[in-house]
C-alpha cells in the first residue's frame with residue numbers, strides 16, 4: 001500500500017508504540033484487501049469496553065489497569081506486545097456492549113462481569129472513547145454526513161450509515177476500529193469507493209409494505225435472496241422513517257450480508273432509479289409479492305411451536321424514543337401476564353428521555369423493564385428460565401434460536417404487547 005509521509009512516520013514509531021502497532025495492523029489489513037492506500041477518518045464506532053470471562057480472569061491476576069491495557073493490545077490491536085492504551089486520536093464511539101450493574105437481578109449474569117463493564121467504561125472514557133453503548137449511534141448524536149469516511153462495526157449500523165446517511169464505511173472489525181481510533185486512518189476500499197456503491201438488483205415490491213413488521217419481512221426476504229449485493233427497492237412502499245429503515249437494513253444484513261441499499265427518492269445517493277444503478281442495467285429483477293412475504297414470515301417463525309410465551313424482547317436494533325413511546329401507549333393501564341417478562345432496549349441517552357417523559361414509569365407499572373447498553377444476543381442474557389421468546393425484530397428472531405437455544409415468535413409490536421399481557425402468542429399473518 002502506498003503511504004503518505006505522515007503515515008510512514010507513524011509506522012516507524014515516531015508517534016509512539018501504540019500508534020506504530022495500529023499502523024502495522026492497518027498496513028497488513030489493507031495489503032490483504034488489495035487497498036491502494038489509506039483514507040482519513042474522523043468517525044470510528046468500535047468495541048473496546050465489553051468484558052469477557054477471559055478479561056475478568058486477567059483482571060484477577062494482573063489488576064484492572066494492566067488487564068485492560070493487555071486486553072486492548074491483544075483484542076483491538078492484534079499485538080503480542082502489551083502497549084499502554086493512549087487517548088484516541090479521532091472521534092471514537094463504543095457500540096453495544098454488555099449489560100451493566102443496573103440490570104443485576106433481572107438475569108443470572110455474573111455480578112463480577114457487570115461491575116467490570118462499569119470499570120471498563122471509566123477506563124476507556126478517560127481515554128476519549130464516547131460510551132454510547134448502542135448499536136444505533138446515529139440515534140444518539142453520531143450522524144455522519146453524506147460522503148464522510150467512517151470506520152464502523154455492527155452490521156445494522158453499517159447498512160444504515162451507508163444507505164440512509166450516505167456516509168461511507170465497510171463492516172469493520174474490533175481490530176481495525178481499534179487501530180483507526182489511534183491513527184485516524186482506515187484502508188480505502190469497498191464502500192469507500194463510489195464505483196462500489198451502485199445498485200445491483202432491482203426489487204419490485206408488489207405487496208403493500210407499510211408497518212415496521214412489513215419492512216422487516218421485506219428486508220429478511222431481500223437479504224436471503226441477494227446476500228451481500230446492493231438492492232434497489234421500488235413499488236408499494238409506505239413513507240419510510242427511521243424505525244422502518246433501521247429494521248429493513250438490520251433484517252437484510254442478518255439474513256444476507258447487505259451493507260447498502262437504495263430507495264429512489266428516499267436515500268441520498270439515489271435521487272432517481274438511474275442514479276441508484278449508476279446508469280447501468282440491474283443484474284437481476286426480483287418480485288416481492290404475497291408469497292415471498294409469507295415465506296419470510298414462516299422462516300422467521302420456524303423455531304416456534306409453543307404458544308406460551310415467557311419473554312418479550314423489543315428494541316433490536318435499539319429502539320428510538322418514538323418506538324418506546326408507542327410501546328408505552330400500548331401498555332398504559334395494563335399488567336403483564338404472571339410469569340411473562342418484557343424488556344425494551346434503547347440507548348441510555350434515550351432512556352433518560354423516556355424517564356423524563358414518563359414512559360419508563362408506564363412500562364414499569366405494567367411490570368416491564370427498559371434496559372440500555374446491550375441486548376440478549378450480545379450479552380447472552382435473558383430472564384431466568386426463558387424458553388419461548390416473542391420479538392418484533394426480524395434480526396433478533398434470526399439469531400436468538402441459534403445463540404440462546406430458545407423458540408422465537410416474530411410479529412408486530414402490537415402482537416408482542418398482546419403476548420406480554422396474555423402470556424400467549426395468538427398472532428399470524430393476514
Ligand code: F3S
Pocket residue numbers: 096135156250315316317318345374375376377378395396399
Ligand atoms: Fe443491536 Fe443486539 Fe439487535 S446489537 S441490532 S439489539 S442483536
